[in-house]
Amino acid sequence: MCGLTRFVWVLALLICLKNGRDGGVMALESNYQTQTRNHVRVKQVYRTGYHFQPKKNWINGPMYYKGYYHLFYQYNPKGAVWGNIVWAHSVSKDMINWIHLEPAIVPSKPYDKYGCWSGSATILPGDKPVILYTGIVDPKPAPGHQVQVYAIPANYSDPYLREWIKPDDNPFLKPTSENISAFRDPTTAWYNNGHWKIIIGSRHHHRGIAYLYRSRDFVTWVKAKHPFHSKRDTGMWECPDFYPVACKGTNGLDTSTLGKGVKHVLKNSLEVTRYEYYTIGRYNLVKDKYIPYNTTEDGWGGLRYDYGNFFGSKSFYDPSTKRRIVWSWANESSTATENIKKGWAGIQLIPRKVWLDKSGYMLLQWPISELENLRRKKVELKKMTLNKGDIVEVKGVTAVQADIEVTFTFSSLEKAELYDEKWAKFPQHDLGKSICGVRGATVQGGLGPFGLMTLASHDLKEYTPVFFRVFKTINEKYKVLLCSDATPSSLLNPNEYKPSFGGFVDVDLAEKKLSLRSLIDHSVVESFAERGKTVITSRVYPTLAINSNAHLHVFNNGYEPITIKKLNAWSMKTASMT
Numbered sequence: 160m161c162g163l164t165r166f167v168w169v170l171a172l173l174i175c176l177k178n179g180r181d182g183g184v185m186a187l188e189s190n191y192q193t194q195t196r197n198h199v200r201v202k203q204v205y206r207t208g209y210h211f212q213p214k215k216n217w218i219n220g221p222m223y224y225k226g227y228y229h230l231f232y233q234y235n236p237k238g239a240v241w242g243n244i245v246w247a248h249s250v251s252k253d254m255i256n257w258i259h260l261e262p263a264i265v266p267s268k269p270y271d272k273y274g275c276w277s278g279s280a281t282i283l284p285g286d287k288p289v290i291l292y293t294g295i296v297d298p299k300p301a302p303g304h305q306v307q308v309y310a311i312p313a314n315y316s317d318p319y320l321r322e323w324i325k326p327d328d329n330p331f332l333k334p335t336s337e338n339i340s341a342f343r344d345p346t347t348a349w350y351n352n353g354h355w356k357i358i359i360g361s362r363h364h365h366r367g368i369a370y371l372y373r374s375r376d377f378v379t380w381v382k383a384k385h386p387f388h389s390k391r392d393t394g395m396w397e398c399p400d401f402y403p404v405a406c407k408g409t410n411g412l413d414t415s416t417l418g419k420g421v422k423h424v425l426k427n428s429l430e431v432t433r434y435e436y437y438t439i440g441r442y443n444l445v446k447d448k449y450i451p452y453n454t455t456e457d458g459w460g461g462l463r464y465d466y467g468n469f470f471g472s473k474s475f476y477d478p479s480t481k482r483r484i485v486w487s488w489a490n491e492s493s494t495a496t497e498n499i500k501k502g503w504a505g506i507q508l509i510p511r512k513v514w515l516d517k518s519g520y521m522l523l524q525w526p527i528s529e530l531e532n533l534r535r536k537k538v539e540l541k542k543m544t545l546n547k548g549d550i551v552e553v554k555g556v557t558a559v560q561a562d563i564e565v566t567f568t569f570s571s572l573e574k575a576e577l578y579d580e581k582w583a584k585f586p587q588h589d590l591g592k593s594i595c596g597v598r599g600a601t602v603q604g605g606l607g608p609f610g611l612m613t614l615a616s617h618d619l620k621e622y623t624p625v626f627f628r629v630f631k632t633i634n635e636k637y638k639v640l641l642c643s644d645a646t647p648s649s650l651l652n653p654n655e656y657k658p659s660f661g662g663f664v665d666v667d668l669a670e671k672k673l674s675l676r677s678l679i680d681h682s683v684v685e686s687f688a689e690r691g692k693t694v695i696t697s698r699v700y701p702t703l704a705i706n707s708n709a710h711l712h713v714f715n716n717g718y719e720p721i722t723i724k725k726l727n728a729w730s731m732k733t734a735s736m737t
């Protein structure tokens with residue numbers, strides 16, 4: 160029951176934090192240079208042009224308040240070793256162009272002396288934001304003794320909310336029966352039955368757990384008798400995210416919304432596998448528990464927002480546009496040494512609007528429309544047929560920094576290769592390696608591979624292919640696989656981590672049509688199949704296809720001819736990050 164509507168619930172989140180390992184690698188010196196007056200432009204080939212990046216180091220974390228989007232992210236101001244994590248802070252009117260501010264929260268008290276880890280923001284009645292985060296009291300036992308802390312703005316009239324204070328009744332939660340070194344990442348609070356509620360990620364042995372806490376006043380919190388949800392063999396749950404989605408339409412819902420026509424989503428970031436999965440389910444108010452529907456697996460084989468470099472995502476509700484937005488961090492695939500050399504590690508992906516697919520079984524995601532303001536010159540292709548072996552360059556676009564939308568059609572499904580039933584037993588995360596990696600873009604197929612060769616060198620010695628391959632099962636069903644393969648991405652850099660990522664696309668091929676959108680930005684390629692049904696992000700480090708030497712091609716290496724019904728490619732302007 161939405162007793163809640165009286166609150167102006169705006170918001171939101173913070174993206175999650177990484178603890179430990181990934182952050183290991185920061186540079187002491189930054190080697191970037193400032194070029195233009197307003198933009199920090201870096202003379203580095205892998206630095207992105209329109210993805211959010213801090214000047215150095217790695218990031219994670221968002222919220223909307225009085226006309227500004229706030230991004231808080233995990234940041235090590237000291238560089239070289241992981242530690243002393245602070246909440247760095249940037250603000251924006253459109254989530255594309257940013258103003259960097261001083262860190263919002265830094266270690267300053269006994270309870271967060273060793274780090275201010277991930278958490279979330281909630282907007283309380285009266286338009287009062289509160290941040291809940293995990294403080295590290297002691298580095299031992301590894302990865303640290305964890306407590307929950309809250310912070311409030313020092314000056315509510317400051318539109319940038321630059322300064323935050325930690326009231327004296329902190330920490331507001333200390334682990335009791337929970338594992339003291341596995342008790343972190345409080346969510347945005349929701350409100351029902353007279354209580355504010357949050358969940359906190361944890362584990363018990365190999366069981367991943369989201370503990371539920373309730374509070375009447377947002378100060379005193381009591382642990383619920385039963386976990387909100389848990390699942391065996393999933394390991395530590397980081398950055399849990401729980402939110403409602405509407406059964407109809409594409410609008411988002413305030414985090415406290417309940418009632419008919421609403422389903423819920425629970426997402427967890429898995430510390431063990433370093434990827435995330437989500438389920439769609441029911442919020443049982445009587446038991447105050449989340450119960451996933453049986454339409455997808457609740458475990459490692461579950462649905463994912465993204466089958467590539469993507470972790471620590473958080474969502475928030477943007478009341479100004481009625482959207483739910485999922486935002487994630489993407490780590491580097493480059494080595495520690497290379498990260499130190501370039502002076503930074505980690506980017507924030509383009510925020511994605513998220514809503515429930517008509518089937519009710521999965522979510523759809525699409526880059527926020529604000530990104531389109533960076534589109535410049537458009538290049539168009541129409542009704543072009545690609546026979547087996549055809550590779551056609553899309554000329555006239557800055558291939559290193561571009562946005563491409565393409566729709567492919569074909570006239571028959573007959574040539575689809577046979578689906579190997581043993582693949583059905585592979586966990587989702589092995590599909591890329593086992594299928595996309597083995598049957599790459601140049602391995603001839605029946606219906607596919609066809610798609611884009613992004614970040615390609617002029618001689619095609621280097622490229623990052625994003626492509627479809629269609630398979631037929633023994634009972635005449637079709638399976639569409641989307642691949643984003645970093646294997647051929649970096650010719651002169653043999654030691655790079657070059658994963659082949661893959662994900663099946665749940666699509667009806669009756670119309671014999673498949674669509675793809677790719678956002679290319681120097682060292683990242685984010686690809687959306689079928690209007691956001693399956694998404695894959697790859698981090699890549701070309702050595703030839705850099706800056707103006709990068710090219711874009713469309714290709715087909717299957718026996719079935721493929722027609723490009725329509726392709727639009729835009730050169731993308733560089734976003735402002737000051």
Ligand SMILES: *[C@@H]1O[C@H](CO)[C@@H](O)[C@H](O)[C@H]1NC(C)=O
Pocket residue numbers: 314315316317318
């Ligand atoms: C609070 O912020 C407003 C708006 O920026 C400013 O005018 C005012 O001086 C600030 N108050 C304090 C106490 O800093």
Ligand SMILES: *[C@@H]1O[C@H](CO)[C@@H](O)[C@H](O)[C@H]1NC(C)=O
Pocket residue numbers: 301302338339340341362363364365395
């Ligand atoms: C408690 O958490 C730590 C750190 O994640 C882990 O090593 C340990 O096995 C956990 N203990 C239990 C009982 O789950």
Ligand SMILES: *[C@@H]1O[C@H](CO)[C@@H](O)[C@H](O)[C@H]1NC(C)=O
Pocket residue numbers: 453454
């Ligand atoms: C899923 O649950 C529904 C009822 O809620 C049931 O009819 C169906 O058989 C279940 N499916 C599976 C695969 O367990």
Ligand SMILES: *[C@H]1O[C@@H](CO)[C@H](O)[C@@H](O)[C@@H]1NC(C)=O
Pocket residue numbers: 181432433434469470490491492493656
């Ligand atoms: C990102 O980096 C690669 C290569 O170093 C690792 O294999 C991944 O586990 C890592 N991903 C995350 C989420 O940390």
